[in-house]
Structure formats: C-alpha cells, structure tokens
Amino acid sequence: MDRIVVVGGSLAGVNAAEALREHGFNGELTLVSAEESLPYDRPPLSKQMLLEDMAPEKLLLKPTDWYEQNGVTVALANPARRLDSATQRVVLADDSELEYDGLVLATGSSVRELSVAHGDPRLHVLHSMEDAVRLRAEFAPGKHLVLVGGGFIGLEVAAAARAQGLDVTVIARGPAPLSRVFVGDVGQWYQGLHERNGVDVRCGSALEAIEWGVDGAVVTLKNGNVIKADIVVAGVGSTPAVEWLANSGIELSNGVACTPDLKTSLPNVVAAGDIVNWRNPIFGEQMRVEHWTNAVDQGRHAASTLLGNRDPFASVPYFWTDQFDTKMRFVGRTTGADQTNIETMTDDKLVATFGRDGVLIGAVCIGSPRQLAKYKVAIQNRTPWDEAVEASLTAAR
Amino acid sequence: MAFKVTVDLDLCQGYANCLIEAPALFDIDDDTNKAIILGGDEHDEALRNQADASVRGCPARAIVVEDL
Known part of the structure; x- marks a missing residue:
C-alpha cells in the first residue's frame, strides 16, 4: 500500500493518520478537510469557547508543524465531492483527484436543519x-x-x-x-x-x-x-455526513454500513467516527456513536484494519457533558434499557445504572468519576444486572 | 527505559478516562474530582502502553509522559 487518503479533517481522521504512521505506514498520506482551519477539537465549542472566550488556536488537535513532521499532506477548505471506487479515486471540490490504495472515511456529522x-x-x-x-x-x-x-x-x-x-x-x-x-x-x-x-x-x-x-x-x-x-x-441534532458518497456504490444505512472491524462494502475502504454503523460485540447491537472517545478509538482501529489487522472494534461508548458546575460522565448504552437503578440522587450527585435483558449496559455518573471507571469495566465484562445492583447496595452499606 | 507521568491539574476536568485506560497509574481525588498519579515519579516500562493510551484518551490533553 503506497497511497492512503483520509477524508475528513476530524478527530477520527487525525487519529487515523497518526496511527497509520505509528504502525509503520511510510507511503504518501493525505488528509482532506472541508474546513478552513487545521483539525480542531469540538467539545469546547459549546463549553470553554462560550464561557471563557477561549482562543480558537487553542482548539487545534495537533500543532501546525505536526503535519509536516509526520509527512501528512493536508488539503483544507476542499471537501470531497465524489468517490470513484472502480478507479480508486476521490474527487475534491476544486475538481482535483486523489488516487488511493487505501481510504479512510471520517467525514463526521452535519448539523440538522430546523x-x-x-x-x-x-x-x-x-x-x-x-x-x-x-x-x-x-x-x-x-x-x-x-x-x-x-x-x-x-x-x-x-x-x-x-x-x-x-x-x-x-x-x-x-x-x-x-x-x-x-x-x-x-x-x-x-x-x-x-x-x-x-x-x-x-x-x-x-x-x-x-x-x-x-x-x-x-x-x-x-x-x-x-x-x-x-x-x-x-440544537436539534446531527446526521452522518455521507451525501457525497451517494453514487459511489458504497453500502449506506444510517451512515456507512461497516463490518465489525470497520471495513466498508468497498475494497480498501475503511471508516471511522460518527458515520460508522457497525455491530459492537460487547452489546451484540448495531450502533452509530457520535462521541469524542469513539472518534479517537475508531480512527486508530480503522487505520490498523487498513494495514491488515482483523480484530473487531469492541468498545464501551463514553460520553460527557459539563453544565453549570456539574460534570456528567456516561458509559455504555441506554437503548432498549428495561431496568434502571438510581444509586445516588442529590442536587450535586447522581449515579444511575441501566440494564437490558438481565445485563448491565450503561451508567450515568454526575460528581462520581470513580464510579464511572468501575462501571465501565463492569459493562465491558457483561456483568449480570442483579449482580451489579447487589454490588452497589453492598458498597452503600 | 523508565518514564515519568505528570498531570496538569488546571487542565484536568475529571473525565476519568485516565483511570479507565491506566488503572495502575491513576486515581481520582474524591474531594477535587481531579486525577492523582499513583506510584511515585518513576514508572516501569511495562506500564508504557497504558500511559500512552491515557495521553491519547484524555479529552483535556492534561497528561504528559516523559522518558527518564
């Protein structure tokens, strides 16, 4: 594999590029972005950027010279418009074409219109x-x-x-x-x-x-x-940014349909981040996850898949939100939950867990980061619901 | 080679990702909800992968790993 193109100047895209170099890929590497800025971090946009007037430069995911140091050619303000899988080319907005041997799709989300x-x-x-x-x-x-x-x-x-x-x-x-x-x-x-x-x-x-x-x-x-x-x-949600793939022949289904190891239906094309719809073996469930940590981990995983790794992407989703002086951290899922246990609920703290089909699948922790780490492991291990509830009662005594 | 881990507590937001990625290196202070480094100033190479994962996994980019 000599030429890899990463489409999307996103968290997933940058992590894919970084992991490709870490895994020893030393061919041509191009990162294509729709945005004018080098890739930046989005969570602070609705937090520090609004609260503290944080300087936009502080959001950059990597310093400006990182790209050159790592041999990553960056095309900014030049979104991908079309994918021609037969000739393995990506066509950009300025009509330039990039040939690839390997392609990472990481175009993230578009904001939903009101x-x-x-x-x-x-x-x-x-x-x-x-x-x-x-x-x-x-x-x-x-x-x-x-x-x-x-x-x-x-x-x-x-x-x-x-x-x-x-x-x-x-x-x-x-x-x-x-x-x-x-x-x-x-x-x-x-x-x-x-x-x-x-x-x-x-x-x-x-x-x-x-x-x-x-x-x-x-x-x-x-x-x-x-x-x-x-x-x-x-703020009415977002949709996977996959319109540009419409005529590429790739299988689309609530984003890009992927195998458990993040390959798409097209040869030599993998995907990472918000657009990925894959089956997560930990939950035995088809899912699409729009979270920060998922973008980092899937970017890295998709890179290793492109280079020949066959492991499935198994992960416990992690999410956070900061509002006023509270910090919520969430691990796992709530989809289809048929059990809820409120472990702690005061004005400052909230710990709640969710179960489905007798198994612990999710936990909300506000003001309790230690609990979060504990529940992440318990979810990964598919802990029976009764056992998880019993353990929380024992701990409270 | 051994390494040293530091956390910038001004940046730390208590996301607890470090605790998830590297339970042998981090804990969280119950009072401040910020990270604490376990096991002193010098860590064995056996924990390097955990340490690197904690750097990547920190949304606040508060963790630095240095070679000693």
Missing part, C-alpha cells in the same frame, strides 16, 4: 469553530436567548449563556430534556439543575414559527405561546 427557520442566517447553530465565535459575539447580559432543542449541546449552550447573565429559555419537544437518550429521572434531574440556575425550561413544546424583525425574533409554539428573543439557537 425546518421552520427556512435556512435563515440569523438562526444560530453550533457545529464549527466559526459558529462558536459568531454566537459568543452576540452574548451580552440581559439579552434573551431561546434555545430550540433539549439535547446535550442545547443544554450546554443554555448553561454557558445563563452563566454570563443572559435570560435563557429552552424549548424541548420531549417530556423532559435529554429524552432522546434518557427516560425519566436523568432528564428531570437536568431540568431541575437548569431551573435552579434560572433557565426557563419548556418541555413538550413544539415549534410553530420563527419570525425575525428589526429587534430580534418572535418564536411561536404550537400551543400558542409567543416568546420574544434576541438570539435564537437551534
């Missing part, structure tokens, strides 16, 4: 460094920010804005925030956290319209409520 906004540029989203800079510039104490969406990014933006003295309203479609991931107590705990900090949380609310005037926006809900806003932010 249909009632009709693409109005006054609606903020938070996906790129530029989005964060633009949103932060509008923050000022006393302004009213309306956040559409009760997911993690939305709640982080709400917390950052509130901490800087803005009035904040969150409009969540579900019965509680975070209801796409958690049923019941965890979402309610977050609702309580936001309300104690002065955020107006409106659950079970669907959006009817957003109208912009000279001095801000008017947001109308389906129940007839009307809310005036200075800033409107949409």
Whole structure:
C-alpha cells in the first residue's frame, strides 16, 4: 500500500493518520478537510469557547508543524465531492483527484436543519469553530436567548449563556430534556439543575414559527405561546455526513454500513467516527456513536484494519457533558434499557445504572468519576444486572 | 527505559478516562474530582502502553509522559 487518503479533517481522521504512521505506514498520506482551519477539537465549542472566550488556536488537535513532521499532506477548505471506487479515486471540490490504495472515511456529522427557520442566517447553530465565535459575539447580559432543542449541546449552550447573565429559555419537544437518550429521572434531574440556575425550561413544546424583525425574533409554539428573543439557537441534532458518497456504490444505512472491524462494502475502504454503523460485540447491537472517545478509538482501529489487522472494534461508548458546575460522565448504552437503578440522587450527585435483558449496559455518573471507571469495566465484562445492583447496595452499606 | 507521568491539574476536568485506560497509574481525588498519579515519579516500562493510551484518551490533553 503506497497511497492512503483520509477524508475528513476530524478527530477520527487525525487519529487515523497518526496511527497509520505509528504502525509503520511510510507511503504518501493525505488528509482532506472541508474546513478552513487545521483539525480542531469540538467539545469546547459549546463549553470553554462560550464561557471563557477561549482562543480558537487553542482548539487545534495537533500543532501546525505536526503535519509536516509526520509527512501528512493536508488539503483544507476542499471537501470531497465524489468517490470513484472502480478507479480508486476521490474527487475534491476544486475538481482535483486523489488516487488511493487505501481510504479512510471520517467525514463526521452535519448539523440538522430546523425546518421552520427556512435556512435563515440569523438562526444560530453550533457545529464549527466559526459558529462558536459568531454566537459568543452576540452574548451580552440581559439579552434573551431561546434555545430550540433539549439535547446535550442545547443544554450546554443554555448553561454557558445563563452563566454570563443572559435570560435563557429552552424549548424541548420531549417530556423532559435529554429524552432522546434518557427516560425519566436523568432528564428531570437536568431540568431541575437548569431551573435552579434560572433557565426557563419548556418541555413538550413544539415549534410553530420563527419570525425575525428589526429587534430580534418572535418564536411561536404550537400551543400558542409567543416568546420574544434576541438570539435564537437551534440544537436539534446531527446526521452522518455521507451525501457525497451517494453514487459511489458504497453500502449506506444510517451512515456507512461497516463490518465489525470497520471495513466498508468497498475494497480498501475503511471508516471511522460518527458515520460508522457497525455491530459492537460487547452489546451484540448495531450502533452509530457520535462521541469524542469513539472518534479517537475508531480512527486508530480503522487505520490498523487498513494495514491488515482483523480484530473487531469492541468498545464501551463514553460520553460527557459539563453544565453549570456539574460534570456528567456516561458509559455504555441506554437503548432498549428495561431496568434502571438510581444509586445516588442529590442536587450535586447522581449515579444511575441501566440494564437490558438481565445485563448491565450503561451508567450515568454526575460528581462520581470513580464510579464511572468501575462501571465501565463492569459493562465491558457483561456483568449480570442483579449482580451489579447487589454490588452497589453492598458498597452503600 | 523508565518514564515519568505528570498531570496538569488546571487542565484536568475529571473525565476519568485516565483511570479507565491506566488503572495502575491513576486515581481520582474524591474531594477535587481531579486525577492523582499513583506510584511515585518513576514508572516501569511495562506500564508504557497504558500511559500512552491515557495521553491519547484524555479529552483535556492534561497528561504528559516523559522518558527518564
């Protein structure tokens, strides 16, 4: 293998490039990115970038000279437009073509559009460094920010804005925030956290319209409520960025359909990060994971697969969110959970575990990082649910 | 070759990934929720893979491994 192309200036893409060199690949290596900036870290966009006015340079995943030192040619602001698998070429936006012997797909996610906004540029989203800079510039104490969406990014933006003295309203479609991931107590705990900090949380609310005037926006809900806003932010999720692969012949199914070792349906093409839909042997479940740690680990795994490794990618997903002064860390899954155990619940701490078919599959830990590490191991070992609950009761005694 | 591990506690956010990747090298302080390094200033080469994994796995990029 002489030429490897990595498509996506993402966390997964950079980790794939790094691992390829670590594993001894010394041929041509090109990293293709849609963005103007060198690859950067995204979690701080909804946290430190909004709270502390963090300089964008601090977000870079690797120092500027890392790419040259590691023989990685970088094509910036030049997204891949097409994949021709028959001739093993990637066509970029500027019509240039890159031939490959091996290809890593790591294009990540695209932000989901809010249909009632009709693409109005006054609606903020938070996906790129530029989005964060633009949103932060509008923050000022006393302004009213309306956040559409009760997911993690939305709640982080709400917390950052509130901490800087803005009035904040969150409009969540579900019965509680975070209801796409958690049923019941965890979402309610977050609702309580936001309300104690002065955020107006409106659950079970669907959006009817957003109208912009000279001095801000008017947001109308389906129940007839009307809310005036200075800033409107949409945080309604993301979709795998795979449109450019539509005519490549690759198998797409909720992202890119992959084998357990992260190969795609095309020869010499592997994938990593948000776009990967694979069967995780630890859970015996087909999944797609949009988390930071998954991007690092899959980037590295896909690189070794391309170079001949055949191990399946087995992992316990890990996720975190920082809001106000609380830090939630989550390991595992909640999908299909049929058991929940609340181990601890106070205003500062929450430890809850989730089980499915008699096996421990997930744990939420707020203010309890040690518990998190313990549960990660227990999930990996497919600990029976009863045993996990019994152990937590024994520990509490 | 032995190595030394350090954690920048200003950067550490208590993600606990280090504890997951390298349980022989790290613990978390219950009061501060920040990482603690176990076993002194000098670590045996046998723990190198764990140490490298903890560097890669730290979202706060707070961990540094140096050769001694």
